[in-house]
Amino acid sequence: MEIVKIIQDQLSSHGDTAADKFKGLCEDLEGVLQGILKAVQQMQAEPRGFRTRFKEVVKVGSVADEISGHRVRIQELRSNFVLMAVIDIDLHLHKAPSIGIPSNLPPIQVTQSITKCPPPSRIFHGRKIILDQMHQFFEQDLGNQHIFLLHGLGGAGKTQTTLKFIQESSSHFSDIFLVDTSTLETIDTGLKNIAATKNLGSTADDTLQWLSSQPSESMLLFDNADDPSIDLHRFFPSCTHGNILITSRNPGLRVYAGSHSLVSDMEELDAVELLLTSAGENVTSGNRVIAADIVKTLWYLLLAIIQAGAFISKSGALDRYLDLYKDNRARLLREQPSQSHADYASTVYTTWQISFDRLSKPAKTLLQLWSFLHHEGIPEDIFSYASTYKPRPRGPTEEEELKKPLEFLSHFMGPNLLWDSLEFMEVTNEIRAYSLVNFDPDKKSFSVHPLVHSWTQTTLTDPQLFHSSIIAIVGMAIADIPRQDMQLASVKLLPHVDSLIHGNGNVKPDFCHEYGKLYWWAARLKDAEQLQLAVLEDHRDILGEDHPGTLLAMGNLASTYYQLGQLKEAEQLEVVVLEKRRKILGEDHPDTLRAMGNLAGTYDQLGQLKEAEELGVVVLEKRRKILGEDHPDTLFAMGHLASTYHNLGQLKEAGELEVVVLEKQRKVLGEDHPDTLKAMGNLAVTYYQLGQLKEAEELGVVVLEKQRKILGDDHPDTLRSMGNLAATYHTLLKFPEAETLYVDLLAKRKARLGDDHPDTLNKIMDRLAATQRAMHGSKNRTRLNKFFRLTRV
Template identity: 25%
Template structure:
């Protein structure tokens, strides 16, 4: 049992308590009442909103320290940008030990669900500080649950989305109380005059109190300096009154610091261009010799003693908050605003912003795909945004910007990676031109990011344009051109043009092999991509042969546990499964899945893909019950992590609908099958082979539900489209023809069923081989149709001989063998292939 002073079990990023917090008693009580009004049945966010400098963050912080014993989890979230919210919730997922905590796109939904359920903790408080708008923040808030949410914002628009507490300036007695706390002694009349001059704005009052505590300056002298600063500000612009109060109060201290410690003075200039959230102190330590800002600051950045003195002076004058526990510096956002707008001339602004760019870049680990560096990139990202590093003219800074978008994509924040890449591309094209190496690098990455988001048409346009420009710059055979051609290959798959994709992947593979040799990692990756093209084109055995060769070489070159080696191993298993080696594929998939589970963890995304592939392998090998269990779990995980429209989620949903049909739950199979088909239509289009495959699978369910006529309509259209788009000899077309023959038989068109079946058997033998389970299904169905048509003698060759093959290929106990023995028609599924 927790004692009164024990901290919560999970405590994250809460600012240090302000020991001079003053007043706000009634508002704190009101805030507590509104937070708890919903009991334990729903989250009712309470928003603190008001103009800058009124103490919203301070009040939220004070509430936390007064009520920390009421919660098991208190988590503070810097909410100015969605990517910062995702980063904070990802860290919370890790602290809670939730599955999928390694990547943003899986961690965030896992956190929301855990909080909604109240597991592992029921008493929780989330604080979204400095939230910009409800539209950006509400998607991250649990939709219900036993905890509470507190939001601070300058945006009054929260009043429609949350119960709100409006925070204004201090009451006069609160201003006087704060001025009297810090010393030296001040009489009520002087305190009243000073509070009046400061507009009772808490941030300005706090600054004045700190200055007086530091210097002992008489109030009259302080007011004279304050008025001089106000006159200077009003001489250059007409800012809002609250900006004047903060700027003037701050300038009094800031001007003194310039004389006392120029290095500290310049550190504050630079901090004005960072994010308002805590700035890591090590941004100013260990700076490389290549970074030069000014003589005074350069000396401090390279001398720990001088740097420590500068930071102490900043703290003494109350010009920034120093958090020694977390080793950070923080400026209030309003102070940053007035420093940039009211204090710095344009030339100085440019110099200090570039200094911020240099300091940020000096901490770039330059390895954004490595998970061990993600905490550093996560720490730098908000400050890089605030400093607008994309606008810098330095090539090292531009590369840092590219590394940040690479980190975002690798970490799992794909939407933010694409948004950042779009912004950078626009800037680079304008500053550098469309064929500059940095511009082309960003454009290439943007094409990949857009494809990953399912924005296929935009991706294709971006990739085609970038390829044209890249060839102009680097030529046909450059490594950069080949990488872009791989993007084009991916676009062709998204478009459903498997034949053209096969031709392009073959070209890339042979070109790479000629340039680098068979064992080069680039060649092996090109081989992997070509095998995928072969698989999508229905050439399963050729894909297996190439993947087997690539696997052997990757083991020799990269080792058996390298991620690309493992992905080739997994691909080979799928090749063999589609080639009809069901038992072997299941055994191999069990082994590969265990390797992924052991190496990457139970809930890592690639491991869940292996569970999904294992569900298909088990179903193909006849274990329908286990397949359903696996696809149920995998679909739930994918839908939560990536959303219903993600390509992997959709493929898993299609497989799950097949599993439901095999379990006898035709209603559920139909519902999911229809939903999946619609998703494919929306994302890939009516004529994409994956969409048509979903149509064929749904038609089987309809026929088994007694809707044979509806199934026939779907299958006729599917077969027509497949013959046009992938050809008559593609396995998908063969399977569609098998199922259409079953539809015809079901509605009494026996002779047309037999005729179609005859052609399909012959075609399946040529395409898949005489012993492939699909060929056997076509043959067993043809025998049934011939018998129904009275062609008994012809039917005999498709009875006992085919049953013998079923027993040899699938085994006596396989459900398909048992069904064939009972003269039950075979239904042929099209299992989704990942692109």
């Protein structure tokens, strides 16, 4: 019976299923071999004379030799197959099976090549910084085991980076052992093979004990240690010498490492070289430009670049690839061209699917919901705030739409029905264990690689259901964010709201109100107006003109008109709101006082200062009486009245109120809160008008620095403070400082406003021109406060 030929025929005919077929064949053969061996062993136990006669009759020696020969050839074939699986790069396409060779057989005589690492791919490029870090680490004298971890997303190139390091430093190590760490079975097989190679015995423990006892500098490479359920530490030799190198998608293995490196996106120059090399294209300046656009679109992910290169090599479509990719992204990242690089055997999408399939249902759902948000800066707050939302459905349709999001959020609610951050952490840690998401501890937010982000949506059977669910969750979160936290929250949530609304999002009227509110706080006033108009129209039709929801929508739209400078439209709405609030709720109701304060602010900007003062005084008195001196609404009313005093020319009274507001805001909200910074900026303007320029400068510098850090360089409050400080510098004759700020301000205003606000841009250019004339010795060094007024919030 030609056993080896049968096995080889089976292997060649079953392609990718060879591992399973081979295991089955070996199990069948094991039974046959065990039966024959048992008979031979019984024969050997008989008295010598009988054994000799038996041998002469049945020629046992020749049978035993044949059995032994078949056994060795089976083991050699198995070793070659294991090697094929072991060198597979980080993609889990082939896994070495656990093959049941009888434990009473002599040690397996496999070839020495099983312990040697294959060379890196011939198209390997880059990773110099990581390689230098690895060389430096392993060359140190630590007095302990050298353990280094390469971690990152599947397809980033961890294994190939490792093989390149081994190639560059192989002479430094007495032995190099490569162990496929995909499963417990492959680890056990790999360690047993080392034992067999070194004639140590037949168990994994034999290998570990030998490594522990050897003073030489061996390298043990654990490749593809991606399964977070495996306790990898138990397979480390118990000693204070030797070297261990681990590749894994799981950043949690850093706990074992003396050093580690994240293998992430490639440097652009390396990525361009890799694409052109893998595509077989000439490295010309024109091709470099095209390739740079392609690798940027692929977010510099190694495996995606190689896959694109293989497609381009087959099709010759370097200049057309981006157009094809835009229309066929999922197909191009899922399918492997027939002629591809053997070192990169799997595709981007199949690589991630393996990790995704191992996630629990809550982890899968969370990642799928995240795929509709912006890929960066995803805070836990979205979900924790949403969990406190009290549903207010207007009918069975709305109630059904909230069912799925509320059901998902319930997974993270403790027995007391409060948000369970620990449960949320455990689910996100599960996703992080495969490097499908990253966590920024400083910003306390998560990010998803852009390609993983878009790929995740391909795992959905009902994308619209998930899209509607996350729209509801974000809307629920915005609804429950306290007013004093809305400014900061708007900075965090704005990219996610944009992704949801501009990603063909159908936002229901209830949540249109919330999204419009966030746009208002983010100073995206045209976006806010569009949503608020839709809400007001819906509420008038369904709820009626006098319903509290309709009046709230009317007041919100009026506030947006106010910020847009459409003061007459704001006044018309606010007069109606105040009249109805007084009639329905009474004079002292908080909503009535809010309407009164808003109308007072509009009168102030319209120049109707007496009306503004009368309403402002009433609002402040009532809020002090009802809410107390330190309530945020009381401080808001105080600031509004101070603004009116300022415009009336009563600067002393304005300054006194503003000092109180700033002191209390610092105490209640903290030094860095946006409302505190607004109060500080307003006081700086009053100091300026009073001629207290040093005090104005000191406050102005602090305000601008903090607003840049907290709100960003382009936020309207930051730009307002920039203009005010520039004017203060000019008046103090600090012309270079003033010029620097004006030039920056002009560029940012142009970028933000375009050509729609020529008056605003002309005013800035006038200021800049005056400063530049003064810098160059013009006699007309007019103090800016005599011809231009600073801007208050």
